[in-house]
Amino acid sequence: SLKGIGYFTNLHKLDCQQNQLGQLDVSNNSELTHLNCSFNNLTVLEVRLNLILFQLCCNHNSLTYLDVSRNMQLSALDCTENNIGTLALTFGQEIQYLNKDDTTHILYK
Numbered sequence: 001s002l003k004g005i006g007y008f009t010n011l012h013k014l015d016c017q018q019n020q021l022g023q024l025d026v027s028n029n030s031e032l033t034h035l036n037c038s039f040n041n042l043t044v045l046e047v048r049l050n051l052i053l054f055q056l057c058c059n060h061n062s063l064t065y066l067d068v069s070r071n072m073q074l075s076a077l078d079c080t081e082n083n084i085g086t087l088a089l090t091f092g093q094e095i096q097y098l099n100k101d102d103t104t105h106i107l108y109k
Contacts, residue, residue: 005029016040017057026050037061038078047071058082059099068093069109079104 002016006028013034014026023044024037033054037045042061047053053071060081067088068074076097079087084104089095091108100106 033073 002021002024005014005026009028010031011029012031014029014032015036016024017036017038017040019040021037021040021042024042025046026032026035027046027049029050031052032050033052035047035053035055036057038057039060042058042063045058045063045066047056048067048070050071052073054073055076056068056074057078058066059078063079063082063084065086066079066084068077069088069090072090072093074093074095077095078099080099080101082101084101086107087100087104088107088109
């Protein structure tokens, strides 16, 4: 469990891959730029308030929905090997690297 991670408000990078996390909320970590939470059992990932998030690796989890529409600084996203039906993005995002499953539908907000 990463309960209490929100108290580290100046955290820039978080690598919590290869654990058995079921959910992860880093919304209080407003300085977070890099997050790698791959190879967990995540069904919930909350990153909508991480406005300067630059890189997100959340592959190999159990996510069914991912909203990165407010993450305008996001440049690299790997969300493969999930069950994501909808990936929420926004027009104007300049994601240079996007790796998603073929069945993932992109919803522009």
